[in-house]
Amino acid sequence: MTTAVRTPPHHNTLTCYTDYQCRRPECVDRYNARNRERLQAQKAGTWTGLIDAEPVRQHILQLGAIGISPSDIAATADTSIQSVLEFIRPVRGRGRRHRTSPAMAARILAVGPDNVVRAVVDATATQRRLQALAALGWPMKRTALHAGLSTTNITGILTRSRVTAATEQAIADAYDQMRRQRPENHRVSRGQAKKTRRRAAAARWPKPSYWDQHPDGLGDPHFQPLYKVTPGELVAEDARWLLNGGVSLEHVAERLDKTTDYITQVLRQYPGGTA
Structure with a gap:
């Protein structure tokens, strides 16, 4: 050898x-x-x-x-x-x-630009992995335990822009294992799992299967996941953007190939757009 x-x-x-x-x-x-x-x-x-x-x-x-x-x-x-x-x-x-x-x-x-290990990295991929596991019913504190991390501030990761490289790796390893397991079979009660799934659904957090289809978007903070977004919401988003730019309702309808009545309807139905 x-x-x-x-x-x-x-x-x-x-x-x-x-x-x-x-x-x-x-x-x-x-x-x-x-x-x-x-x-x-x-x-x-x-x-x-x-x-x-x-x-x-x-x-x-x-x-x-x-x-x-x-x-x-x-x-x-x-x-x-x-x-x-x-x-x-x-x-x-x-x-x-x-x-x-x-x-x-x-x-x-010996440390140089060619071999440096970044101690702190962008938090986007870590946040989306936590959210994806929550969409499967995994409470974040349970994910933290599985990853060997403190449960005290695990939810705080969702509002941070950066995390340590060690935290990112720990969550990534846990994600690869837990995504194939059912929470109820691993000390998560049915009530906890259901509550966690409901919260994730309300926030439209994509499941791991979505990120399997968009692997380049998982860690991209500029990628906006259109998870369970209806066609009407997309039209409302585009219409709102055009109207805010000074385009008239009639021209918005013409550009989007819709009637003015339909544009008015989706704007009323989805006042917050897809954000």
């Missing part, structure tokens, strides 16, 4: 040598130079195991300039957000970090 050779994200830190077995001459020289510094410091009795943190600080600032946040860096480097922030500003009354371990430096310096 062969082992795939990983390509290093860049060649300006020790990571390419230690983690990716890169043996470019300049990378070998950098590794050997760092080892010589360590041996000399150990011989002089000044070795603390820590190195200058300024290259790490500059790297974090450079990443920030291209839109990679400290949260993203922390997620990619598998460390805490506080550990990243300490390199660029005082945190909790302590001064900015001036020295760090070689391992920490290597992890942060």
Whole structure:
């Protein structure tokens, strides 16, 4: 069995040598130079195991300039957000970090635009998965439990614009499993399931089968799901938009190939349109 050779994200830190077995001459020289510094410091009795943190600080600032946040860096480097922030500003009354371990430096310096893991993402797909499961009768607190998330603020996700990448993945995994299960067979009472389905129907939350037909729309905040929208509602929506733009009722009817009486009727029947 062969082992795939990983390509290093860049060649300006020790990571390419230690983690990716890169043996470019300049990378070998950098590794050997760092080892010589360590041996000399150990011989002089000044070795603390820590190195200058300024290259790490500059790297974090450079990443920030291209839109990679400290949260993203922390997620990619598998460390805490506080550990990243300490390199660029005082945190909790302590001064900015001036020295760090070689391992920490290597992890942060390895983060780049090609391998960054976004810590926070758009919430649209997560919201629609929660709603789709609710349309099947799954209360959101039950979905949270299944996903290993706190039940306290799960419904708050519906009003947020962003969620953590970890939350998005947890809900996506739960969605793939729960959509094929009947809530009543998994500790959800008939009354709970019925109430949840009724609420979802009133809000016109599409079921998973709808998103199967519109997979590109699931995570697109600009995609408007026309779920169980009647032809009359669509006409009312278009008519209202034209009327608000100053078009007369007669010209609206002509454009939509309807009678003025029909336009008036659907506007009265659907005063809120499809929004």
